[in-house]
Amino acid sequence: MAYRLACPLARDDALGARLVSSAVLCTVGTGIVLHVRRRMLREVRHARRIAEAAQSVLLRPPPPRVEGLAVAALHLSADPGARIGGDLYEVTATEHGVRAVIGDVRGHGLGAVRTGAAVLGSFREAAHDEKTLAGVLRRLERAMDRHLRERADGDHLAPDGAPAAEEFVTVLLLEIDPDGEVHALNCGHPWPYRLTGTGAEPLARADPLPPLGLFPLPGDLPTAACGRLLPGDILVLHTDGAEEARDADGRFFPLRDVLTEAARDRPGTPQAVLRTVLTALLDHSAGPPKDDVALLILRNERCSPPTRPTRGASRSATADR
Known part of the structure; x- marks a missing residue:
């Protein structure tokens, strides 16, 4: 709307003027869409990082x-x-x-x-x-x-x-x-x-x-x-x-x-x-x-626990000494 009101070229009915106006509007529209898309992607990535951290x-x-x-x-x-x-x-x-x-x-x-x-x-x-x-x-x-x-x-x-x-x-x-x-x-x-x-x-x-x-x-x-x-x-x-x-x-x-x-x-x-x-x-x-x-x-991955000698074995060892 601002372009059509402020720019005389936008009010020109000639074919060349219309093509220029269309190109300008397409460029502006594409820029707006890309800006919104980048902002949404940043928000999605940020939310995903928060979710991954919580998980x-x-x-x-x-x-x-x-x-x-x-x-x-x-x-x-x-x-x-x-x-x-x-x-x-x-x-x-x-x-x-x-x-x-x-x-x-x-x-x-x-x-x-x-x-x-x-x-x-x-x-x-x-x-x-x-x-x-x-x-x-x-x-x-x-x-x-x-x-x-x-x-x-x-x-x-x-x-x-x-x-x-x-x-x-x-x-x-x-x-x-x-x-x-x-x-x-x-x-x-x-x-x-x-x-x-x-x-x-x-x-x-x-x-x-x-x-x-x-x-x-x-x-x-x-x-x-x-x-x-x-x-x-x-x-x-x-x-x-x-x-x-x-x-x-x-x-x-x-x-x-x-x-x-x-x-x-x-x-x-x-x-x-x-x-x-x-x-x-x-x-x-x-x-x-x-x-x-x-x-x-x-x-x-522990080592085998040491085996404890039985009481009988201990008594035998003592008797031998």
Whole structure:
């Protein structure tokens, strides 16, 4: 409008004047569009950096080593463009041993992220404060109960639109002592696999407790003794999205078979196992899986603990002297 009112050329009906006016208007319009586009791209990049920073704080990458255990982890979100979803994991060294958690929130999306944040935040404190795994699990249960009450007072909906009362999270807690002894508490989560030189076997076969959020935990919470993680042994913690990924024919991903082959190849690092599983999973599902997938891999790189002589052997040695 300013151009047409201020410029005499804009009011000229000659063909040449019209062409010049059209060129001027196109140039100005293109400049405005490019300016708006650049500004929007800057805002999108800024928002993405903020989102990535928040996601990395919530589901932060584990350190490569934790008290003699080599660590690798991976999370694949079912939501396009998201780095995290409804799966969670954490591993930390405490005065009570190395403690790890892996969990899977019902559904996925922003609501599942909130639930996972509530559980992870509680674990990060309780893992250091509580002397027993049972105490840690009690803290996670209370955090989940508070979260469900807040959701019930708010939007009343779980991540996938179901009532908040139907929201739950499966949780597996592990404690690895300095001598390699492994103890676990399982609330509805798939048992991890232990990789040795002979193959891949479930860490335990005990019936799990119900997931957090469905029913109150029982009064007695005995931990499952899962044996000793020997030097070189690997634990593969995973969510059900890994085993339930389907191919074009509807067949489930053979996670145990893939891990068995990886164990026979004796991979040197958890990263090698992670790459093997990820490559096979993406080939099987022909792209990203339809559900969130989390993998947490721990390898015992400690030296063998010194053997203690039996009392009989000590007495014999004393008699010989």
